Amino acid sequence: MDFEELEVNVKKTIDRFSLISPADKVIVAVSGGKDSTVLLYVLNKLGYNVTGVTIDPGIPGYSDINLKNLAKFCSEQSIPLIIKSFREEFGFTLAEAMEVVKHMGLQLKACAVCGVFKRTLLNRSARQLNADVIATGHNMDDEAHAFLMNLLKGNIKDSARMGPETGLVKDNRFIKRVKPLYFIREHNIRDYSQRKAFPVYYNECPLASSSFRYSIRSALRVVEDPDTVPNIVHHLLEILPLLRGYYFTEEKPLVCEECGEPSQNRLCQACTFLHTITKHLKEKNLSSQ
């Protein structure tokens, strides 16, 4: 896939699924990795009004490199970049949060905790910036992995929220989330990023290997022929209208009483984690005084 093919593919996905309008203010969730960096670059090149937002979980030997690369990239491309961190927003880093999780004997992986906090901070930032859309760097491989994860966990309802635009129902209270790299394979994005010589750290997050996604990805590498990932995603798209029809409900989704984000319970997962972790850290500080 050459540069132009990839860019045309992104534009076609945006137009086919009405992901972004020309007047939209677009927040691009950037991590410093290849996918989100390529997405930010291509959307900017296509003329959309983009701002990069990155969430720093404070992962030693990883987050600093990504922040430095992003700052360099955005300054070179003249794209605004907003940096939010777990430390500033919540009062602890991911490493500190995971110490609490371990101490309490909770069966939670780092990616689960990190993902929940990142998502909530990203939504909060997007609202503060009056954004219309949040664009994420999920590619075709990511979508296939997520679908298989849902199947293996018996969570098929979660797959009804998948697709180029996420969510089961449109709801004006929540900012639209879109995946413009939906039909692009991971190796094509890597190739684009490397040939453009973007300042990107290509190594995995040191905490990723403990995740379920990592196991699925490794398993899929063993069985994959070139059509496996596209087949999974195209089949998902075929059944998506049925899944959405089946799981659709007229009821408005609940919102968290504290942060106003979509939630299945009175408090969302982020606020629940936040209470547990801050309470534990406070008790620990008191007992060490």
Ligand code: SF4
């Ligand atoms: Fe967070 Fe997991 Fe991503 Fe690492 S791989 S940044 S722990 S979500």
